[in-house]
Amino acid sequence: MTSTLAFDVEAVRKDFPVLAREVHGKPLVYLDNASSSHKPRQVLEAEREFVEQHYSNVHRGVHTLSQEATDAYEAARSTVARFIGAQHDDVVFTKNVTEAINLVAYALGNPGSPVPLGPGDEIAVTEMEHHSNLVPWQMLAERTGATLRWLGLTDEGRLDLTNLDQIVNERTKLLAFTQVSNILGTENDVPALVARAKQVGALTLVDGAQSVPHQPVDVAALGVDLFAFTGHKMLAPSGVGVLWGRGELLNALPPFMGGGSMIEVVQMTGSTYAKAPERFEAGTPVISQAVALAAACDYLGAVGLDAIKAHEVVLTARLLDGIRELPGVSVLGPDSTEARGSAVSFVVDGVHPHDVGQSLDDLGIAVRVGHHCAAPVCRRYGVPATARASSYLYNTEADIDALLDGIVQVQRFWGAA
Amino acid sequence: MTSTLAFDVEAVRKDFPVLAREVHGKPLVYLDNASSSHKPRQVLEAEREFVEQHYSNVHRGVHTLSQEATDAYEAARSTVARFIGAQHDDVVFTKNVTEAINLVAYALGNPGSPVPLGPGDEIAVTEMEHHSNLVPWQMLAERTGATLRWLGLTDEGRLDLTNLDQIVNERTKLLAFTQVSNILGTENDVPALVARAKQVGALTLVDGAQSVPHQPVDVAALGVDLFAFTGHKMLAPSGVGVLWGRGELLNALPPFMGGGSMIEVVQMTGSTYAKAPERFEAGTPVISQAVALAAACDYLGAVGLDAIKAHEVVLTARLLDGIRELPGVSVLGPDSTEARGSAVSFVVDGVHPHDVGQSLDDLGIAVRVGHHCAAPVCRRYGVPATARASSYLYNTEADIDALLDGIVQVQRFWGAA
């Protein structure tokens, strides 16, 4: 880590009260960030200050509180837009990235879709998608008669692009893929995938749930059509996600949910709809959660996404190196920090991941176990589940060492080493 | 108000920091509760304590924080269920009531629907619905070819039930209506509507957005099939709503959004789905918002819903009586507290509602102006918009008097009296 990229991790840790907690009498080592991150004081206070002093419903009032609330909500939209290199009006607030992806899947299947789907049409995904970027497309295929196809995985945990031109072809209407895998850690080659999609005129949707929290992302530079991410993995509370889309595309999509705020003229016999982003924000939006997400963007921006990424590379390298030394422990996914996020899935021979996770918890170490909402990946690699450690800006080298030491203890306890 | 139903309004007010605020140098008189309510310290602190000490993603982890978070989230579900006389598993958390209603509208139209809709089938609503309980059905009708029909309104602002048997008939698959109107204040005759729906075998969905915050509601006793409401109008933060449904019905409905948590077995070639409530909670749920909503239920329960209702009846009577004395001011909706909520829409002759609202804001009085997401009601009564005052547990008789006095000042300013 070069000095210009360094930040004071100990100072950052002080902003997260939970990190001072003990679990089973041991200091908490929180390595479950790919599932959800904790939230710093600054974010909670920004939300609290808003709720206690400026709260009201937005968009529909002339009284002072409703104007202050609207200002705060729309300012949050601007902040989030800037954070990903986007325009204000192209940012839609949802409750999580799952809603953002379903929004697109339903809008594309609704009457008036600019990309109507039917038998013979194809939707392409990858075998490493989170269920939230897989099941909505399975359901869309079922509703429309379109066919779902997917890119497979190499033994090293990367996308197998050898048959890219077959899987993404003239019949492909949409290619949806994750920028960074939540189970393998793999960072995909967005330009290569976007280039192929453009060749065949397919829309691209990128799931940024695991990239936006951890590295600088500029949606305009990526050249994609649609991009989605989720607040709770990037220091914001649960209950807020984002869909970004190219303005013309968003305004060409029919609405998803109907209700207040997304309308223009409502008559009993039929309604017309507002422009984006309102068109896709039916009902009272996630007002204070959006304000909190903006505060989270400010917090991450102040630390610096490049610095956070550099810090995570150091921790990930230490973890991968450490595991490589441990007999009977293997990593699922790329074994170097090259084109890779901080999520490291591993299996301990002879010990079921649930027992690994539970035994680590006894030592105060929080990792996630299971299929990580990416069951096809487990199936692909012939494991029922994995344990996964994922670090973030507040983790330290000591956390990684505690985990490595913990794994050895787990092996000893289960007689597996 | 009988003494057993009384509560200490001044003590309650102290729990809401914003009520101590000044607006334009005047003490805030907040009468925009039908749009959204404020949140007491107790709710914000419950959420904060959870987020700072017990937060993690839910359902999928074995580590201590994830177990604590899951316990808190599921305990919140139990609390909310008890609050409306329901079973734990029949309560689905959504981001607002709008999502809850769209969930049903999409599920009913999806493959595998227990109530498939097509040309010749009918959906019935009323002319007093909030756009959130109207547009989703318009969209469902458009998607399926079904026909949307509606019950009209009487001049007094009540449902016109004279042609109930025509509008709700053998072709009707679903009758969706609001328990209490957000614009007219009208409380509808749920038993009469449910009885007719049962006669013809139609499902019933009740929008409880304006009832649950203000009066005791027992969904089992109502005899409806589906019931929805929203947290931010009942002392909880934005970002959380509830769909309740009869267990067998929920488990017969196909899913709405696809993604993490709502699945059973996921393969690339297709997936099976979890039971309710998980089936309808795709992705990371609104975890801390659900915890806050449970705290809001506890707060309301401690004050007592009967007491809150009695208090609001006193305030509503005072407001209706006061307006009746004012020449040139008229009420849209029932002019007595009989079968009526606390939302009072009014128009001031010769002064546009926007100007009424803005001028009241200059006096520190917050009311809502516009069509209140019920544009067909404005059209029905031939007004472009209304001003609406709506009180809640923390409002006082002094608030009502300030409003009545404010209206007189508005008339004077605009030369309308």
Next chain:
Amino acid sequence: MYQEIILDHYRNPHHKGLRDPFDVEVHHVNPTCGDEVTVRVRVLDGIVEDVSYDGQGCSISQAATSVMTDLVIGRKVDDALVAHEAFLELMQSKGKLEPDEDVLEDGIAFAGVSKYPARVKCALLGWMAWKDATAQAVAKQKEAS
């Protein structure tokens, strides 16, 4: 917010009432509040010959439409569009712009309105309708010639 000038235009609107002859008539609605305006425009040789209107709405939307007619009738289309741009800019300024009276005349009274986002749409309703109608009228003439 409620400057005397605004109240005057609201109480005694200029050029109100639909008139003949006209090239284009448009009807605009502000869906959030139900305000409506019908605007007729007549353009001759690049000059805004006449603008007439009818509508219902709040003081801000009605007064702004009245002020608009003063600012565009009899002006070259291009000059009128400059006034439109200046008014738009003022409305988006959140109270932070010192308006130019030479360009906006009575329109400067709306500076305060720009601090109220919910009312900005009201102030722009008539202007947007006029711009729409004028663009159509100009396009029509180009086609005809």
Next chain:
Amino acid sequence: MYQEIILDHYRNPHHKGLRDPFDVEVHHVNPTCGDEVTVRVRVLDGIVEDVSYDGQGCSISQAATSVMTDLVIGRKVDDALVAHEAFLELMQSKGKLEPDEDVLEDGIAFAGVSKYPARVKCALLGWMAWKDATAQAVAKQKEAS
């Protein structure tokens, strides 16, 4: 949580391996963790004649299935169901129940597991499969007779 009894059953499971003859075979999966179990049941004259199984999963699911076979094989179906009920109740007790060793034998070691909601499903996997298979077997015999 990891009592010696649990570890013993995990390391040396009882009655493991699928056997003939059987009346019904079922396959149950815990979708949240991928644990799987296949259970075969043979019921004769209201007695659980044999239960055999195969599966993969964590120590808790494997040990609980092993304990289950001890508790049901050779018992009257009704008595076995009583044991099932008792185990279910224990698992839902959140650590607040004193288990009855006469009814649950080695099953009492799982009292601690009930404090871990994420693991309760593991402990119940084999039991649920057994109950399902047994119900089918009983129904089959009723049909046949």
